[in-house]
Amino acid sequence: MLQKMKQILVVGPKKDYQRIVDVLYQAGSLHLEDAKNERLETMEIAPLDTFNPEEITSLLIRIKGQLQILTPTDSKKAQKSPLIEKYAGLSYNELSITATEVCDSLEERLRTLETRKGDLDVRYTTLARYEKIIKKISPLEQQLPTLEGFEVTILIIQKEFESVLEIIHPFLSEITRNQFEFISADLDDKNIAVITVFSKKYAGKVHDFLYSKNVNEVRIPQEYTNMPLEKALALIAADKKAIIDEIAEIEKRIKEISVVWYADLFTLKTLLTNFLEETSAYSHFGQTDYTFVVKGWIPQKYLPATKKALKSNFDESVVVTELPYDPAVFDNAPVYFDNPFWAKPFEFFMNLVQPPQYREIDPTPLIAIFFPLFFGLIVGDIGYGMVILCFSLFVRYKFSHIGWLKQLMGILIISSIPTIIFGYIFGEFFGDLGEHMGWLHPLTIFGITWNRIESIIPLLLLTIGIGVFHVFFGLSLGILNALRHHKKKHAIEKIGMLGLVSGILLLLGSYAGHIPKSVLFLIIALMLISIGCLIYGGGSRGVIEVMGTIGNIMSYARLMAIGLASVILALVANRLSHEIGIFIVGIIVAILLHALNILLAMFSPSIHSLRLHVVEFFSKFYEGGGNPYKPFGKERL
Numbered sequence: 001m002l003q004k005m006k007q008i009l010v011v012g013p014k015k016d017y018q019r020i021v022d023v024l025y026q027a028g029s030l031h032l033e034d035a036k037n038e039r040l041e042t043m044e045i046a047p048l049d050t051f052n053p054e055e056i057t058s059l060l061i062r063i064k065g066q067l068q069i070l071t072p073t074d075s076k077k078a079q080k081s082p083l084i085e086k087y088a089g090l091s092y093n094e095l096s097i098t099a100t101e102v103c104d105s106l107e108e109r110l111r112t113l114e115t116r117k118g119d120l121d122v123r124y125t126t127l128a129r130y131e132k133i134i135k136k137i138s139p140l141e142q143q144l145p146t147l148e149g150f151e152v153t154i155l156i157i158q159k160e161f162e163s164v165l166e167i168i169h170p171f172l173s174e175i176t177r178n179q180f181e182f183i184s185a186d187l188d189d190k191n192i193a194v195i196t197v198f199s200k201k202y203a204g205k206v207h208d209f210l211y212s213k214n215v216n217e218v219r220i221p222q223e224y225t226n227m228p229l230e231k232a233l234a235l236i237a238a239d240k241k242a243i244i245d246e247i248a249e250i251e252k253r254i255k256e257i258s259v260v261w262y263a264d265l266f267t268l269k270t271l272l273t274n275f276l277e278e279t280s281a282y283s284h285f286g287q288t289d290y291t292f293v294v295k296g297w298i299p300q301k302y303l304p305a306t307k308k309a310l311k312s313n314f315d316e317s318v319v320v321t322e323l324p325y326d327p328a329v330f331d332n333a334p335v336y337f338d339n340p341f342w343a344k345p346f347e348f349f350m351n352l353v354q355p356p357q358y359r360e361i362d363p364t365p366l367i368a369i370f371f372p373l374f375f376g377l378i379v380g381d382i383g384y385g386m387v388i389l390c391f392s393l394f395v396r397y398k399f400s401h402i403g404w405l406k407q408l409m410g411i412l413i414i415s416s417i418p419t420i421i422f423g424y425i426f427g428e429f430f431g432d433l434g435e436h437m438g439w440l441h442p443l444t445i446f447g448i449t450w451n452r453i454e455s456i457i458p459l460l461l462l463t464i465g466i467g468v469f470h471v472f473f474g475l476s477l478g479i480l481n482a483l484r485h486h487k488k489k490h491a492i493e494k495i496g497m498l499g500l501v502s503g504i505l506l507l508l509g510s511y512a513g514h515i516p517k518s519v520l521f522l523i524i525a526l527m528l529i530s531i532g533c534l535i536y537g538g539g540s541r542g543v544i545e546v547m548g549t550i551g552n553i554m555s556y557a558r559l560m561a562i563g564l565a566s567v568i569l570a571l572v573a574n575r576l577s578h579e580i581g582i583f584i585v586g587i588i589v590a591i592l593l594h595a596l597n598i599l600l601a602m603f604s605p606s607i608h609s610l611r612l613h614v615v616e617f618f619s620k621f622y623e624g625g626g627n628p629y630k631p632f633g634k635e636r637l
Helices: 014-027 054-069 075-079 083-088 092-143 164-175 200-212 229-284 300-314 344-350 364-379 382-398 403-426 456-484 488-511 517-580 583-620
Strands: 005-013 031-033 150-158 180-186 191-199 216-218 291-299 319-322
Touching: 005 014, 005 300, 014 229, 014 291, 014 300, 031 229, 054 092, 054 229, 083 229, 092 229, 150 164, 150 200, 164 180, 164 191, 164 200, 191 200, 200 216, 229 291, 291 300, 300 319, 344 364, 344 403, 364 382, 364 403, 364 456, 364 517, 364 583, 382 403, 382 583, 403 583, 456 488, 456 517, 456 583, 488 517, 517 583
Parallel strands: none
Antiparallel strands: 005 291, 005 319, 031 291, 150 191, 150 216, 180 191
16 A cells, blocks of 8 residues: 655755755655745745766766776675764765875776786787687698798688688789798688788788788787797797786785775765765755755655654754645655555566556555465466475575565465465365375365366356456446546446446346346346446447456456466376386476476466456556655665
8 A cells, every 4th residue: 555645845944954955865755846936935935056966976987987996895794894984974075085085096006907907808818819720720830831031821711701712812823923822721610710821022912912802811929920830829828827827916906905995985985976866956955045945745654753853953943844735736746655564575566567646546455465366276286386485485585685586586475375275275286196196185165176177167157256356346446546536427437337247247147047037127227327327427438348348357267277278287297207107207207397387387377467457457447657756865885
């Protein structure tokens, strides 16, 4: 459900405005609104002078750049260090000077180390490339003539352009008067290495020609030329090792600097980021000649604590005024979800759609009730439910730091419970394994044995019945929402829809013999009155939409159909493992098929249950488009 919001005005002496902003920022409970156009009796409110953020932004860029070079230390340990007390009490000017001094002291050292490390990385990559090429062409070394005054050039050609060799060859022959060698070999899956040997007196013309044809020439560095390839490889290997050693030494020195300075820079970055965010909100504040004005929304439960914080810092000099209730204004109030623990994970779904408007019904608790029931009805297997429960608990524990994943696993944990309960009703434990072993059997309720393979018609009627209840419940909420917003026609339209669909269902019941013919007159009267309501509330479109509502109800049959597909796959897994005849192979096949079925069970029922809520249920009452509550507050260290 949504927390009740209060619109407040904070007025205090202008000389204390920075302290007032700081207290509100530390409280982290106020959703700011523009106070510039507010009026205090007869006084005009002007915008507050905004703070120039360029200096902080520039400093933050320097700090973030240095943090990227340094080796991160334990951030949780850093948060508990005395550094918070060391820096948190500083004024902005003191903080800015301290951060600048730290950056200046580190900048030259870090830049030198980083530049050298970057050069070494580039050289290592280049040497690795040369090493790869030389290793490929070394078997061809014996084919090369050992003539003085000749030059060896290596060309790299992509295999898809191999035909270019047929073009190059005659031109080289012409340039060198047929005094050259031309040897090729595959370099890798995509490239060919070509070695050309020619007299140095033709070198200029050859290189000019290759350059004109965009041929990729590899120039071996001078220090590796004029020596056997084997010796060049040994020299490259030694150089690579020297580079690795030097990089390790540089990283060691960076780590030493990180141990001393990383936590300081991290803390300074956080404090300056908080200050930048705090000052960026100045454009929302207003001022008169002597007063400072802040306007915003605050959840009712946080109002006493915020008042107490202001009173303890400013006594009676700062006044918090609750603005009177105005329906038109409150329609645009920010929405703050404040659901109980069992519904909290289902706020994940509300983040996928637009949040509700402030005076609209929050459907989160309703999803928290119906979604697990639909999920359990579809999967309905004790074994599958236990596996999903264990999987969800493990992932939630392992990745507890990822908020959205924690919420998603919370949904699966809750949904696994009705899955186990429905599994007991249907007598399913990894399909019919439990029944085959004599551990459990489908229950008989209302004279029906709820074996899903044999009770297709009762299951179909049950799911359609659930659809009728769910859609009717949505229409009832739609009437309530319409009344809240004083939309009389919308309320009458939904009442007409409820009446007409009820009349159609009763009419079908009458023809099936379940309802006495004597009430047929009343049913027809109900339908005629409902049609009148639909035309009054929604025009001719309102009557046409009744077919859409019937379609919505029929969509709930997927609760039965998808569940039946899951049961059949589970039965196939058990039968196939039995038919294979080889015990171990049969067990492996069964495990693989059940694992696939469980994986599908975690996705498909979730998607279809969510679809029934968003498409069939929400369309009857939910508009959305609310303004999310975003409190003005600091980043927690």
